[in-house]
Amino acid sequence: MTMKTLRVALLTSTLLAGAAQAADVTLTIESWRNDDLTIWQDKIIPAFEAANPGIKVVFAPSAPAEYNAVLNSKLDAGSAGDLITCRPFDASLELFTKGKLADLTDLPGMANFSSVAKSGWSTDDGKQTFCVPMASVIHGFIYNKDAFKALGIEVPTTEAEFFAALDKIKADGTYIPMAMGTNDQWEAATMGYNNIGPNYWKGEEGRLALIAGTQKLTDPQWVAPFAQLAKWKDYLGDGFEAQTYPDSQNLFTLGRAAIYPAGSWEISGFRTQAGFEMGAFPPPVAAAGDTCYISDHTDIGIGLNAASANAEAGKTFLNWVASPEFAKLYANALPGFFPLSNEPVALEDPLAQEFMSWRTKCQSSIRSTYQILSRGTPNLENETWNASAAVIKGTETPEAAAARLQEGLASWYEPQK
Amino acid sequence: MAGRKPVRWHIAVFLAPAVLVYTAMMIVPLFGTLNLSLYTSVDRISQFAGLDNFRTLFGDPRWADAFWNALGNNGWFFLIHMLVQNPIGIVLAALLSSPRLRMAAFYRTAIFIPTILSFVIVGFVWKLILSPIWGIAPGMLDFVGLKSLFAPWLGKEEYALTALALVSVWQFVGIPMMLIYAALLSIPDEVLEAAEMDGITGMSQFWKIKLPLILPSIGIISILTFVGNFNAFDLIYVSQGALAGPDFATDILGTFLYRTFFGFQLQLGDPHMGATIATAMFGIILVGVCFYLFAIQTRLRRYQF
Numbered sequence: 262m263t264m265k266t267l268r269v270a271l272l273t274s275t276l277l278a279g280a281a282q283a284a285d286v287t288l289t290i291e292s293w294r295n296d297d298l299t300i301w302q303d304k305i306i307p308a309f310e311a312a313n314p315g316i317k318v319v320f321a322p323s324a325p326a327e328y329n330a331v332l333n334s335k336l337d338a339g340s341a342g343d344l345i346t347c348r349p350f351d352a353s354l355e356l357f358t359k360g361k362l363a364d365l366t367d368l369p370g371m372a373n374f375s376s377v378a379k380s381g382w383s384t385d386d387g388k389q390t391f392c393v394p395m396a397s398v399i400h401g402f403i404y405n406k407d408a409f410k411a412l413g414i415e416v417p418t419t420e421a422e423f424f425a426a427l428d429k430i431k432a433d434g435t436y437i438p439m440a441m442g443t444n445d446q447w448e449a450a451t452m453g454y455n456n457i458g459p460n461y462w463k464g465e466e467g468r469l470a471l472i473a474g475t476q477k478l479t480d481p482q483w484v485a486p487f488a489q490l491a492k493w494k495d496y497l498g499d500g501f502e503a504q505t506y507p508d509s510q511n512l513f514t515l516g517r518a519a520i521y522p523a524g525s526w527e528i529s530g531f532r533t534q535a536g537f538e539m540g541a542f543p544p545p546v547a548a549a550g551d552t553c554y555i556s557d558h559t560d561i562g563i564g565l566n567a568a569s570a571n572a573e574a575g576k577t578f579l580n581w582v583a584s585p586e587f588a589k590l591y592a593n594a595l596p597g598f599f600p601l602s603n604e605p606v607a608l609e610d611p612l613a614q615e616f617m618s619w620r621t622k623c624q625s626s627i628r629s630t631y632q633i634l635s636r637g638t639p640n641l642e643n644e645t646w647n648a649s650a651a652v653i654k655g656t657e658t659p660e661a662a663a664a665r666l667q668e669g670l671a672s673w674y675e676p677q678k
Numbered sequence: 679m680a681g682r683k684p685v686r687w688h689i690a691v692f693l694a695p696a697v698l699v700y701t702a703m704m705i706v707p708l709f710g711t712l713n714l715s716l717y718t719s720v721d722r723i724s725q726f727a728g729l730d731n732f733r734t735l736f737g738d739p740r741w742a743d744a745f746w747n748a749l750g751n752n753g754w755f756f757l758i759h760m761l762v763q764n765p766i767g768i769v770l771a772a773l774l775s776s777p778r779l780r781m782a783a784f785y786r787t788a789i790f791i792p793t794i795l796s797f798v799i800v801g802f803v804w805k806l807i808l809s810p811i812w813g814i815a816p817g818m819l820d821f822v823g824l825k826s827l828f829a830p831w832l833g834k835e836e837y838a839l840t841a842l843a844l845v846s847v848w849q850f851v852g853i854p855m856m857l858i859y860a861a862l863l864s865i866p867d868e869v870l871e872a873a874e875m876d877g878i879t880g881m882s883q884f885w886k887i888k889l890p891l892i893l894p895s896i897g898i899i900s901i902l903t904f905v906g907n908f909n910a911f912d913l914i915y916v917s918q919g920a921l922a923g924p925d926f927a928t929d930i931l932g933t934f935l936y937r938t939f940f941g942f943q944l945q946l947g948d949p950h951m952g953a954t955i956a957t958a959m960f961g962i963i964l965v966g967v968c969f970y971l972f973a974i975q976t977r978l979r980r981y982q983f
Contacts, residue, residue, distance in 0.1 A: 351946060446924075504809075505809075508811050631944065638945075646921060650923065650924065654924070
């Protein structure tokens with residue numbers, strides 16, 4: 262019995278190896294998106310292979326938390342795949358300056374992207390680009406439509422309406438007003454601070470001023486988001502201090518919480534879990550009629566391993582990734598990851614379409630801490646996690662948290678000294 | 679007039695596999711790490727920096743604060759183990775070795791089983807048990823009317839580390855229990871019978887006869903606890919993540935090392951500072967073990983039967 266299984270296994274592997282050799286070129290993609298394996302295998306790769314006979318593509322993801330470390334060691338050892346999925350900003354920039362990623366500035370498909378879309382994978386001066394932007398994620402709030410209907414709440418557009426809605430949900434008591442915990446810390450910063458913040462610091466304007474050193478984290482527009490976070494405390498569930506990220510997701514999809522401070526990547530997961538209608542609204546503005554700003558964060562790109570033996574085939578693939586055809590395929594296969602190309606793409610998922618529609622009425626920005634500012638020690642992004650969680654818990658005042666972040670940033674960042 | 683002793687090749691041959699494996703797996707990486715901590719990277723080129731990294735670690739207030747915080751937490755983690763895990767282990771072993779106890783084998787196995795569980799399972803299970811939302815801890819406390827005592831322990835700065843230390847104690851209490859149990863069994867019956875003849879029974883027999891005889895085992899357990907605790911990492915990482923929240927309240931040297939060496943989120947890894955922390959940890963453990971070996975173990979009295 263076992264002998265037979267072994268023989269079959271051996272035979273199969275020989276056949277498979279034979280098949281792989283027969284193909285002209287095989288490209289391997291390194292990625293941290295192991296959740297997307299089936300989508301790549303069933304939808305994206307067949308579409309590409311049909312259009313480009315002679316090139317085979319293998320999607321070989323590793324675990325998200327280990328990706329950076331695994332990729333770095335593979336690149337150093339020379340065993341990394343031909344195509345590298347790029348984290349935004351410094352992690353990839355570091356690979357580029359080390360000569361591990363090829364320069365893609367001249368790739369024809371790059372013309373389909375704006376400079377903001379490319380900012381995550383360009384050198385600081387924006388002259389060289391080394392990864393093709395694949396997708397961004399947008400922040401906002403997802404809400405339980407049934408709950409809003411039952412309680413007679415309108416979708417809030419201003420801060421006052423937002424807190425009035427929270428008060429109403431709390432007074433009713435059927436639902437936890439907002440599903441978020443501080444145990445894992447990052448939600449407080451990513452889905453809290455960087456979600457509501459752009460409305461106060463006016464998106465790109467404030468973000469670039471911070472990089473230039475003309476604004477400080479202690480300025481009112483940077484402290485205000487903390488002041489709002491401090492008010493969230495009363496609307497979170499019992500024991501939110503020990504509530505983890507999956508806890509919050511489950512609280513919301515089980516229908517126990519009414520509002521979920523979200524990133525658009527939640528959409529596909531929530532679709533399969535939640536048994537009720539979901540809607541979404543962008544971060545409420547201070548007063549009705551104010552320009553709204555959203556965090557439309559460049560999240561995934563894909564680049565070429567500089568040491569790849571199949572650079573030509575790799576560039577063919579990357580050009581295809583830059584095309585509207587890929588954008589449409591990818592965006593519809595993964596609702597919540599929005600294509601960054603200039604070409605507009607229609608989405609079938611109404612919730613994802615709602616998120617993407619904000620791009621036309623609000624100003625897009627990216628997370629304030631990601632470009633350049635998290636290069637030193639202390640790391641501003643990690644400190645922001647910690648500060649946002651502390652502010653929500655009430656163990657640190659908004660002013661003290663901002664002052665601590667500013668002091669840390671100024672300790673190593675020249676323009677802020 | 680003994681002639682030249684024949685060269686005893688067999689000793690070298692038999693030692694070789696172990697020496698080779700140990701050198702390749704332990705000694706070389708250890709010296710590699712020590713060496714790495716003496717360099718720094720300037721514009722991606724490795725440069726000899728002498729003790730500069732250590733100066734940064736202990737001199738720069740940001741690094742030093744994080745380091746002392748981690749060391750302090752580690753100390754507390756170790757203290758809880760010494761004050762809770764080892765005494766409970768000894769008590770359990772004493773109970774198990776009592777001839778009147780029924781089902782001793784069952785208890786022994788049941789208490790030892792958590793030790794063989796993976797950290798990932800232990801961390802995850804306890805996180806669920808203590809979860810304020812789905813956990814059974816709030817429900818059980820409610821059942822006995824003590825709901826007011828419940829707090830989201832893992833999310834509060836003041837309790838999180840103690841809670842995790844107690845989880846670790848729960849997991850590893852089987853090890854001191856087994857070692858002490860073995861030591862208790864090796865006490866010859868003649869000694870105990872002689873004690874009984876002299877009228878020393880029950881508790882006083884434990885304090886006056888058994889405890890002195892198992893002191894060397896307690897010493898070994900203490901040193902194992904010390905080394906294990908100061909190398910700990912897994913449980914904290916699994917339950918609180920690499921940032922060791924809330925607000926670094928559960929940050930121990932292992933998680934501090936991990937964050938620095940491998941990087942975390944946007945923080946890029948810094949192998950040189952990481953190696954510096956690893957060297958400091960090595961130094962702390964070395965000092966602790968040496969203190970035990972030279973100051974304590976040499977003074978322990980041994981009894982030959």
